[in-house]
Each structure stands twice: as C-alpha cells, then as structure tokens.
Amino acid sequence: MTNSTATLTWQNYLELCKPKVVALIVFTAIVGMLLAVPGMPPMDNFIYGTLGIALAASSAAAINHYIDHKADAEMVRTQNRPLPKGHLSARNVLIFAGTIGLISMLLLIFLVNPLTAVLTFLSLIGYAIIYTVYLKRMTPQNIVIGGAAGAAPPVLGWCAITGEVHPHALLLFLIIFVWTPPHFWALAIARREEYAKVEIPMLPVTHGSEFTRLHILLYTVLLLIVTLLPYLTGMSGLIYLFTAIPLGIGFIYFALLMRRHKDNKTAMRTFGYSILYLMIIFAALLIDHYIPLSLS
Ligand code: HEM
Ligand SMILES: CC(C)=CCC/C(C)=C/CC/C(C)=C/COP(=O)(O)OP(=O)(O)O
Numbered sequence: 001m002t003n004s005t006a007t008l009t010w011q012n013y014l015e016l017c018k019p020k021v022v023a024l025i026v027f028t029a030i031v032g033m034l035l036a037v038p039g040m041p042p043m044d045n046f047i048y049g050t051l052g053i054a055l056a057a058s059s060a061a062a063i064n065h066y067i068d069h070k071a072d073a074e075m076v077r078t079q080n081r082p083l084p085k086g087h088l089s090a091r092n093v094l095i096f097a098g099t100i101g102l103i104s105m106l107l108l109i110f111l112v113n114p115l116t117a118v119l120t121f122l123s124l125i126g127y128a129i130i131y132t133v134y135l136k137r138m139t140p141q142n143i144v145i146g147g148a149a150g151a152a153p154p155v156l157g158w159c160a161i162t163g164e165v166h167p168h169a170l171l172l173f174l175i176i177f178v179w180t181p182p183h184f185w186a187l188a189i190a191r192r193e194e195y196a197k198v199e200i201p202m203l204p205v206t207h208g209s210e211f212t213r214l215h216i217l218l219y220t221v222l223l224l225i226v227t228l229l230p231y232l233t234g235m236s237g238l239i240y241l242f243t244a245i246p247l248g249i250g251f252i253y254f255a256l257l258m259r260r261h262k263d264n265k266t267a268m269r270t271f272g273y274s275i276l277y278l279m280i281i282f283a284a285l286l287i288d289h290y291i292p293l294s295l296s
Contacts, residue, residue, distance in 0.1 A: 032157030049160030147180030224248030
C-alpha cells in the first residue's frame with residue numbers, strides 16, 4: 001500500500017465516524033462528567049468514559065453509514081461518503097463498526113461501570129438501529145424520538161463518574177432533546193427535495209416547510225424555557241443564566257427570520273447557529289460550574 005492510499009483509507013474510516021458530530025457529542029458527555037462532582041472527577045473514569053462514549057458514538061455513526069448507503073448515494077450532500085463512492089466495502093465498514101463498538105463496551109464494562117455500558121449500548125442501538133432502520137423511514141417524528149440517543153451523552157458522562165442517573169443529568173438530556181428538532185429541521189428544509197427524492201418522510205416533506213418553520217419556532221421557545229431549569233433548580237448559577245438567555249433569544253430570532261425569509265441560505269444559517277448554540281451553552285455550564293457567581 002502506498003503512503004497516499006494509506007492516508008486515504010484512514011480518512012475514509014474517520015469519515016465513517018462523523019467526527020464533527022461525535023466531537024460535539026463527546027464534549028456534551030465531558031461536561032456531564034465534570035458537572036457530576038465538585039472539583040475534578042476521578043481520572044480513570046474520565047479518560048475511559050470519554051473513550052468508551054466516543055467509540056460507541058463512532059460505531060453507531062459507521063453503522064448508520066452502512067444502513068443508509070443506498071439513500072446516501074442518491075443525495076448530493078451524502079453521495080461522496082466512503083460507501084457510495086466505493087472507497088470502503090460494506091464488510092470493512094461492519095468489521096470496523098463491530099470492533100470499535102466492542103472495544104467501547106469492554107472499556108465501559110470493565111474500566112468504568114456496567115450501568116454506563118448498558119445506557120451507552122442502548123443509545124448506540126437507539127441511533128444506529130431504531131432511528132436509522134425504523135423511525136427515519138416511518139414517521140416525520142423520526143428525529144424527535146431518535147433525538148433521545150443524541151441527547152443521552154451527558155447522562156452517560158455523568159453516570160461514568162458517579163454510577164447513577166442524577167436528575168440534574170436529565171436536565172442536560174432535556175436541553176439536547178428539545179434542541180434537536182430545530183437543529184435538524186432547519187437543515188431538512190434546505191434539503192427537502194433530496195429527502196423527498198429518496199422517500200424519507202422528514203417533516204418538511206410530509207407536512208411542508210411552513211408547518212416545519214412553525215414547529216422550529218415552537219421548539220426554540222420551549223428550548224429557552226427548558227434552559228432556565230438548570231438555574232431554577234440551583235444546578236447552575238448566573239454565568240450560565242446570562243449566557244443561556246441571550247443564546248436562546250438568538251435561536252428564537254433565527255426561527256422568526258426563517259418565517260420571514262424562506263430561502264435555503266437563512267435555513268442553513270439557522271442550522272449553523274444551532275451548532276454554535278449547543279457548543280456555547282455547554283461551555284457556559286462548565287465555566288459556571290468552576291467559577292460560580294455568588295450573587296444569587
Ligand atoms: C436525531 C438527532 C440528529 C439529527 C437527525 C441530526 C442531523 C444532522 C445532519 C443531517 C447533519 C449533517 C449536515 C451536513 O451533512 O452538512 C448534522 C450535522 C451536525 N450535527 Fe446533527 N443531528 C442530530 C443530533 C445531533 C447531536 C446530538 C449533536 C451534538 C451534540 C449534533 C451535532 C452536529 C454537528 C456538530 C454537525 C455539523 C457537522 C459538520 O459540520 O460536518 N447533531 N446533524
Ligand atoms: C453515545 C451514542 C452511542 C450516541 C449515538 C448518537 C449519534 C452518533 C448521533 C448522531 C446524530 C446524527 C448525526 C444524526 C443524523 O443521522 P442521519 O442519518 O439523519 O443523517 P445523515 O443523512 O447525515 O447520515
């Protein structure tokens with residue numbers, strides 16, 4: 001194998017893992033871990049927990065590539081993925097997904113704790129099988145229900161440190177769960193023709209873009225309310241609150257902008273904002289945890 005072929009192979013495997021999505025997922029898990037205890041969490045649980053969750057999410061992403069390869073070949077956004085392009089064989093993808101999935105489970109069972117392993121496994125199956133095989137092709141509520149898998153990582157992170165599912169961790173779950181529909185539907189509006197072409201019943205395809213825009217707005221309002229809960233329950237302080245409120249208002253502003261400007265560019269700007277939103281709100285939770293303002 002020449003050097004450039006080796007690089008290409010390596011890049012293809014990395015692409016299977018959806019590295020940017022998984023990076024943000026892992027960040028939310030890390031925030032869950034750091035919020036679970038005052039000060040620093042035990043290093044072993046932190047490192048092996050992070051690795052285990054990252055490998056499970058990557059395995060789920062690779063399985064999603066395998067199951068979706070036919071639809072992916074039909075859509076401009078996904079047609080250059082390693083399977084539709086023929087850069088990797090289905091067999092290689094399955095072996096890769098199985099191997100990293102297994103390593104993840106071994107790490108979590110033996111070096112973290114069994115509850116984290118079970119919950120991570122359920123998230124993997126939730127995304128790779130329940131969402132990708134069934135929900136995605138069955139109902140326009142696919143991403144609302146399937147969003148539970150993507151929202152799980154802070155709970156997994158928290159559990160990796162304490163061995164329990166704490167109600168505060170469930171608040172973090174709730175934030176990502178309510179964030180997911182406006183995150184995805186903004187993109188789905190811009191890509192509705194492609195989803196229609198491959199007969200995937202995303203909300204803008206089945207109920208139209210207007211209806212979807214209204215639902216994006218409703219979810220951003222709900223999200224602003226839900227993001228007040230960490231402050232109201234005493235889990236987070238004023239640094240968090242003063243970040244969450246303007247961020248939430250910003251998301252509502254984008255949702256309103258989408259109702260005024262019906263172009264794909266505005267929809268994609270909203271999608272871009274959603275990613276920035278999640279990064280910043282979780283960063284704020286973290287900063288607030290270590291630098292609590294005692295004004296409250
Ligand atoms: C059911 C749940 C979700 C759905 C259906 C969904 C859908 C998508 C789609 C289709 C893209 C691809 C955009 C593209 O190809 O340009 C994307 C990108 C992205 N998603 Fe999500 N997402 C979900 C949950 C999440 C979660 C839980 C996170 C992180 C916590 C996340 C973070 C991201 C990031 C960072 C990107 C940008 C990737 C890039 O720039 O390449 N998503 N999402
Ligand atoms: C901890 C653990 C195991 C979590 C798994 C969560 C996980 C990897 C979520 C990914 C969310 C995502 C990118 C959904 C899009 O899938 P899609 O098929 O609708 O998008 P696509 O068309 O870009 O493939």
